[in-house]
Amino acid sequence: MATVSVGNARPRRAQGRVVAITGACTYLGTELIKRLEEDRRYAKVLVLDVKAPAILAAGTTKARFFPIDLTQPTIDGDIATLLQREQVDTVVHGAFLSHPTHATEWAHEFEDVGTMHVMNACAAAGPARVVMVSTTMAYGAHPENPNFLDERAELRGHQDSRFINDKVRAEKQAARFAREHPHVQVATLRFAPILGPTINNLHTRFFSRVTAPVMAGHDPLMQFVHEQDAAWALKRAVDSDAVGPFNIVGKGVLPYTTVLALMGRVPVPLPFLLARSIAKALWATQIVSTAPSLLDYLLYVCVADGSRATRDLGFTARFSIKRTILDFVGASPEDGATDVASSFA
Amino acid sequence: MPPDDTDPIADDLGAPDASHAPDGDWPSMADDVYLGGDAELASGDSYDPYPAAGDTDEGAEQRELERRVDEGRTPVYPLDDRRRLPLPGLWRRWRAFAMRGRADMVDDFGRDPIATARWEWVLDFLYSKWFRTEVRGLEHVPAHGRAILIANHAGSLPYDSAMLLHAIRRDHPSRRDVRPLVEDAVFHLPWLGPLMNRIGGVRACPENAVRLLEKDELIAVFPEGVKGMSKLWRDRYRLQRFGRGGFVKLALKTGAPIIPVAVIGAEEALPLLGRVTWFAKSVGLPYVPVTPTFPWLGPAGLLPLPSKWKIAFGPPIDLAGEYGAAAAEDRLLVGRLAEQIRGQVQAMVDDLRR
Structure with a gap:
């Protein structure tokens, strides 16, 4: 049984729930709005973002847009007022960048300080449940990582990646909020890199290029989650009572070079030191927006264990990593790929 | 699994599925959702695991999902959005070449x-x-x-x-x-x-x-x-x-x-x-x-x-x-x-x- 009973009281309504979503324009935010629109247990959806997501124009009945810019200094008061006035019982905080940016100062204001504002607003308005979106990249790619990191593993981030470390700091704020407000259910979903035909993020942009750098002699295992699985997991987290961090991962792992081969990309082997210098130069000249520190994820394994989400959240990925990759590139399974079964026949 | 009348949140889309447990062997494709073919793309179908408004049956959500999984249907996307590279023939040949000597499934710890x-x-x-x-x-x-x-x-x-x-x-x-x-x-x-x-x-x-x-x-x-x-x-x-x-x-x-x-x-x-x-x-x-x-x-x-x-x-x-x-x-x-x-x-x- 997936639903867990939590010790604290649940003042949340069973019917007619009201959900507020920050970062509604992201893939996950938009998909969550779609799913909440279709679920009759939810009465109202507050869409908080700087611009209205396209789905609102398509005609929604429950969703209402409120322009909120998380980087504004007193926005926490505005959000708190809104949460109280609309009697929001669930806050979904998904306003995070899916790709590094050169505007690192702004990114810090948006992710780290923005999370502070959301948490302050939650502390003032007291919703019953807070769901936050995070990433398994926050564990960091380190040579001493075990093959599967579970939720108890430390979030070590990366020593000089602001993109990753802002997310680690946001998670720490959520954890502190959960400690200080034990009556509020706080769940954090750490998504493995999300791939899919429609989502646009760091990984889909990286893998959309014809060539991809390979750290010569290194071939870590990689893990992805399909965009539909990810959206389903987020919906389950909003429905559920489970608290704490959850790794949301797909089925199976593959070595990085096999991922590239399955996608039909051309690997460019580079020694790590050379690759880092090139990446730094490209980053400094703003030719690419992929931060050099992310090369560590091509050196060392950063794979998470999703069994806690299966146990407590009732989420099990429905797509294997192979299907996820093939769905991403739009190929059918017979399309030139080898198969274990046929090779041993 | 009987629906829990007291708590509608408790109705469960799927019991934790044994197929997910790392069971030592190669991940099985049999339980994977599989897109049947492009023929189904025409139906204009979208991922809709939730019942339509007015449907009061608590188990409908799960049944709908099971039906879709049984039928082997996945979400359907416009083909334009897919990230194929130019020159599909060359791309396919390169992919077959690159996949030589490696399996498209490894076990949990990376044995190929x-x-x-x-x-x-x-x-x-x-x-x-x-x-x-x-x-x-x-x-x-x-x-x-x-x-x-x-x-x-x-x-x-x-x-x-x-x-x-x-x-x-x-x-x-x-x-x-x-x-x-x-x-x-x-x-x-x-x-x-x-x-x-x-x-x-x-x-x-x-x-x-x-x-x-x-x-x-x-x-x-x-x-x-x-x-x-x-x-x-x-x-x-x-x-x-x-x-x-x-x-x-x-x-x-x-x-x-x-x-x-x-x-x-x-x-x-x-x-x-x-x-x-x-x-x-x-x-x-x-x-x-x-x-x-x-x-x-x-x-x-x-x-x-x-x-x-x-x-x-x-x-x-x-x-x-x-x-x-x-x-x-x-x-x-x-x-x-x-x-x-x-x-x-x-x-x-x-x-x-x-």
């Missing part, structure tokens, strides 16, 4: 069955022709269930773990796979580390070992670690300290029997005359080995000399049955047991040399 099969003949040549390996006591290795092989370690490259792995895969009636735990210094070596990983090696750390044993795998531990591999020629056959007894704790916690293994021959295959450390740190190696052939002959010097190898397996030792799982916290006992097993492996090595 096609790469394994591809390297099989190399291992087999080394094992039977080059090293002319003699094996004794294979009957002590269980055909199934968890167990820990504890072996001595020598030779500057991990040829001994490859031979141990191949001995059981080739000569044991169960043909079961050994998962050797590989120390970091080797696991992160360029090319060698990933190769070890593809043919079954796993990075040595307690989390990985516990996970493997809980899946009832057979793991091989070399408690001497890098200290064992970097033994000089004059110290050959003299076992080094057995780590910090982590393997004893592992055996006590997981209830896996310990099977002592003695391997001789690795010492002579790459006799280590000296270790150069001042240069090695800058290239990320623990040391640069100096053997009669390396570095004088370049990379070819890392090929092993044709020494005669012998591998002996001892009777299993059931530590957990004797001391109980709680004994893992008793540092003194763990240290004593580790030393006792080291003595046993040392005695087996001495016995093989006679």
Whole structure:
């Protein structure tokens, strides 16, 4: 049984729930709005973002847009007022960048300080449940990582990646909020890199290029989650009572070079030191927006264990990593790929 | 599963699914959602696991999802959004070319069955022709269930773990796979580390070992670690300290029997005359080995000399049955047991040399 009973009281309504979503324009935010629109247990959806997501124009009945810019200094008061006035019982905080940016100062204001504002607003308005979106990249790619990191593993981030470390700091704020407000259910979903035909993020942009750098002699295992699985997991987290961090991962792992081969990309082997210098130069000249520190994820394994989400959240990925990759590139399974079964026949 | 009337949140889309549990074998495609074909794209269907408004049936959500999974349907997207590259014919051919020699499914720890099969003949040549390996006591290795092989370690490259792995895969009636735990210094070596990983090696750390044993795998531990591999020629056959007894704790916690293994021959295959450390740190190696052939002959010097190898397996030792799982916290006992097993492996090595 997936639903867990939590010790604290649940003042949340069973019917007619009201959900507020920050970062509604992201893939996950938009998909969550779609799913909440279709679920009759939810009465109202507050869409908080700087611009209205396209789905609102398509005609929604429950969703209402409120322009909120998380980087504004007193926005926490505005959000708190809104949460109280609309009697929001669930806050979904998904306003995070899916790709590094050169505007690192702004990114810090948006992710780290923005999370502070959301948490302050939650502390003032007291919703019953807070769901936050995070990433398994926050564990960091380190040579001493075990093959599967579970939720108890430390979030070590990366020593000089602001993109990753802002997310680690946001998670720490959520954890502190959960400690200080034990009556509020706080769940954090750490998504493995999300791939899919429609989502646009760091990984889909990286893998959309014809060539991809390979750290010569290194071939870590990689893990992805399909965009539909990810959206389903987020919906389950909003429905559920489970608290704490959850790794949301797909089925199976593959070595990085096999991922590239399955996608039909051309690997460019580079020694790590050379690759880092090139990446730094490209980053400094703003030719690419992929931060050099992310090369560590091509050196060392950063794979998470999703069994806690299966146990407590009732989420099990429905797509294997192979299907996820093939769905991403739009190929059918017979399309030139080898198969274990046929090779041993 | 009956719907829970008191709590509508409790209606569950799917009970935690056994297919997700890491069950030791290759991930199965059978339970994967599969897009039936482009014919279905025309239906304009979208992912809709939730019932339409007005539907008051609590179980409808789950039934709808099950129906979609049964029918093998996935979300449908406009084809324009897909990330194919230009020149689809060339792309497809390149992909088929790139996938040669590698499988599109690996197990949880990264063993690739096609790469394994591809390297099989190399291992087999080394094992039977080059090293002319003699094996004794294979009957002590269980055909199934968890167990820990504890072996001595020598030779500057991990040829001994490859031979141990191949001995059981080739000569044991169960043909079961050994998962050797590989120390970091080797696991992160360029090319060698990933190769070890593809043919079954796993990075040595307690989390990985516990996970493997809980899946009832057979793991091989070399408690001497890098200290064992970097033994000089004059110290050959003299076992080094057995780590910090982590393997004893592992055996006590997981209830896996310990099977002592003695391997001789690795010492002579790459006799280590000296270790150069001042240069090695800058290239990320623990040391640069100096053997009669390396570095004088370049990379070819890392090929092993044709020494005669012998591998002996001892009777299993059931530590957990004797001391109980709680004994893992008793540092003194763990240290004593580790030393006792080291003595046993040392005695087996001495016995093989006679």
